[in-house]
Amino acid sequence: MLSKTAEYALRAAVWLASEADHPASADQLAEVTKVPRRYLHKVLQDLVRAGLVRSQPGPGGGYSLAVASKDVTILAVVTAVAPLERIKHCPLGLPSHTKLCPLHKELDRVYAYAEESLGRVTLAQLVNSKSKIIPLCDVKL
Helix, strand or coil, X not given: CCCHHHHHHHHHHHHHHHCCXXXXXXXXXXXXXXXXXXXXXXXXXXXXXXXXXXXXXXXCCEEXXXXXXXXXXXXXXXXXXXXXXXXXXXXXXXXXXXXXXXXXXXXXXXXXXXXXXXXXXXXXXXXXXXXXXXCCCCCCC
16 A cells, blocks of 8 residues: 555654664665665655755764654655545546545545554654564664
8 A cells, every 4th residue: 555665764764763863874774774775865855855854964964853753653754755645536537426436435435544544653653662573673772
């Protein structure tokens, strides 16, 4: 359901949330998130444009969250790079479908539920989870 771009953005955002005191270089982010460096640059620029990430050039610079992780939802990250597209009109363009047909109405309901669910979870909740599995890590650091 989520695009690869959204997945990549979430990986980067979770890492930045977990390392809030230390800006990360694009090279470091690419390595820890397993996102191709060139693609990651595009994703990071989208997150910067959305105001979720700040970019600081120069020595000691890098990328960091521009907003507290408790205030950034999964939905905000996804929306910054690849918004979920709700179904507002008949995708087939059928003139007789002045409302969504039962199929597309159900599909749109799924998208609405996904938006609602993703909007309830913050980066801080992910980073501070009690799970023994640490996001983006194979072993406890």
